[in-house]
Amino acid sequence: MTHQTSEARFLQSYRICAAQGEWMNQGAARLRAQVFVQEQGVFAGHDRDAIDAVALPLVAIAEDATGGPRVVGTVRIHEAEPGVWWGSRLAVAPEWRRVGKLGSELIRLAVGTARARGAVEFHAHVQRQNVPLFRRLHWATTAEVELHGRPHAHMLASLVHYAPIADPTTGWQVQAPGAVEDGA
Numbered sequence: 001m002t003h004q005t006s007e008a009r010f011l012q013s014y015r016i017c018a019a020q021g022e023w024m025n026q027g028a029a030r031l032r033a034q035v036f037v038q039e040q041g042v043f044a045g046h047d048r049d050a051i052d053a054v055a056l057p058l059v060a061i062a063e064d065a066t067g068g069p070r071v072v073g074t075v076r077i078h079e080a081e082p083g084v085w086w087g088s089r090l091a092v093a094p095e096w097r098r099v100g101k102l103g104s105e106l107i108r109l110a111v112g113t114a115r116a117r118g119a120v121e122f123h124a125h126v127q128r129q130n131v132p133l134f135r136r137l138h139w140a141t142t143a144e145v146e147l148h149g150r151p152h153a154h155m156l157a158s159l160v161h162y163a164p165i166a167d168p169t170t171g172w173q174v175q176a177p178g179a180v181e182d183g184a
């Protein structure tokens with residue numbers, strides 16, 4: 001990582017909100033491709049599927065003086081059947097991981113938004129290496145499953161730990177705690 005990037009991270013604040021407008025939706029799509037196609041190789045070519053037609057994309061927007069606002073995190077949520085919601089395609093850009101709890105904040109907006117829309121269950125298939133993160137956020141494993149050739153946990157959120165969020169378009173601001181050195 002360059003000095004310039006570290007400097008940019010030091011100056012960061014973020015907004016966690018529902019994607020609004022073309023640049024946020026395109027930014028979320030680009031980030032998903034970068035993470036799930038190029039970085040992880042979970043999908044070949046593209047990671048779009050039928051759920052995208054009905055899902056609500058949520059985003060983390062980095063705001064600073066150096067690069068202008070841009071999408072650095074995303075997740076999508078959808079109601080699969082009445083009251084039963086799912087979250088999927090959670091991704092934070094590599095250089096923004098573990099700096100401002102963006103992943104955790106996206107999960108909070110995801111479950112809170114679904115709760116305000118009547119969710120009685122909120123599910124996710126979580127890659128095994130991320131299970132400790134979800135456990136800490138009050139999720140429980142219901143089954144181990146193999147998906148896309150990778151071990152996943154089918155997990156359920158404990159809804160009482162998530163305040164309903166009626167208007168995800170407003171979202172909230174997150175302040176990154178400070179610069180994180182290379183390899184952090």
Ligand SMILES: CC(C)(COP(=O)(O)OP(=O)(O)OC[C@H]1O[C@@H](n2cnc3c(N)ncnc32)[C@H](O)[C@@H]1OP(=O)(O)O)[C@@H](O)C(=O)NCCC(=O)NCCS
Nearest residue numbers: 090091092097098099101102103104125126127130132133
């Ligand atoms: C999973 C993912 C979204 C998490 O995003 P994130 O913004 O790093 O999430 P958070 O910062 O909220 O927390 C992540 C972890 O970093 C830790 N952390 C947060 N800030 C930290 C800091 N300053 N220093 C060290 N650790 C920190 C958290 O405690 C948490 O612990 P863990 O190692 O047990 O997971 C991100 O790693 C990612 O996009 N991974 C690739 C795609 C992927 O796996 N998607 C999920 C599919 S289920």
